[in-house]
Amino acid sequence: MGKAALAIRKNIAVIKDFPIKGISFQDIFSITRKPEIFKLIIQEIIKVIKKHKITTIVGIESRGFLFGAVAAYKADLPLIPIRKSGKLPGKITKVKYKLEYGHDIVEIQSSVVKKSDNILLVDDLIATGGTALASVKLLRKFNSKQINSFFVIDLENLKGSDKLKNQGIKIHSLYKTDG
Ligand code: AMP
Numbered sequence: 160m161g162k163a164a165l166a167i168r169k170n171i172a173v174i175k176d177f178p179i180k181g182i183s184f185q186d187i188f189s190i191t192r193k194p195e196i197f198k199l200i201i202q203e204i205i206k207v208i209k210k211h212k213i214t215t216i217v218g219i220e221s222r223g224f225l226f227g228a229v230a231a232y233k234a235d236l237p238l239i240p241i242r243k244s245g246k247l248p249g250k251i252t253k254v255k256y257k258l259e260y261g262h263d264i265v266e267i268q269s270s271v272v273k274k275s276d277n278i279l280l281v282d283d284l285i286a287t288g289g290t291a292l293a294s295v296k297l298l299r300k301f302n303s304k305q306i307n308s309f310f311v312i313d314l315e316n317l318k319g320s321d322k323l324k325n326q327g328i329k330i331h332s333l334y335k336t337d338g
Contacts, residue, residue, distance in 0.1 A: 163196070163203050167311065167312070187284065190311070201226070211329075212277055213307065215276040216231040217241060217294070217298065222284070223241075223280075230279075239272065241297060243264065245266075248268075249269075250270070252267055252269045253267075256290075267297050267298075283311050283312065285323075288317070289319070295323065306329075308323055312335075315335045316337040
């Protein structure tokens with residue numbers, strides 16, 4: 160386990176039965192409160208950006224914005240948000256996806272992603288992968304071929320990362336644990 164993963168494992172607060180019974184909530188803010196660990200995480204994102212010659216950061220609402228924004232600033236790259244329904248102005252492209260109960264929608268501003276962009280999709284955590292997979296579908300509407308993804312935490316037993324792998328997406332995650 161790398162330095163960042165060890166630091167996350169040691170310091171992350173896990174809150175049982177939040178926001179609903181049965182969920183062990185990985186509180187990423189217990190990590191952002193520790194600047195030295197936050198910095199380690201950003202350094203790992205920068206390594207991925209350099210290695211894969213990333214040109215565009217796409218952050219998933221809302222905790223993906225925290226890490227995506229700092230990495231974009233550090234690497235001098237554009238930051239594009241993927242948001243939940245009804246929050247982005249102008250012409251919008253959307254994907255509806257299934258939740259355990261009901262549906263959700265992710266949206267992006269149309270025509271901001273170019274086919275030639277080499278994208279890094281960023282979120283704090285991947286669980287079942289529903290949100291990330293819908294985000295990939297959204298990007299693919301713009302014919303994006305080169306998509307890497309970065310998650311600070313991967314709840315491996317929930318198999319979300321497998322869903323992305325099956326779509327040909329490369330996954331970079333720091334701390335792998337069970338959800
Ligand atoms: P999923 O679509 O199931 O992969 O869920 C991913 C999104 O839900 C991420 O944006 C996470 O921030 C949040 N999430 C899901 N499960 C957890 C968890 N156990 N702890 C913290 N955040 C979670």
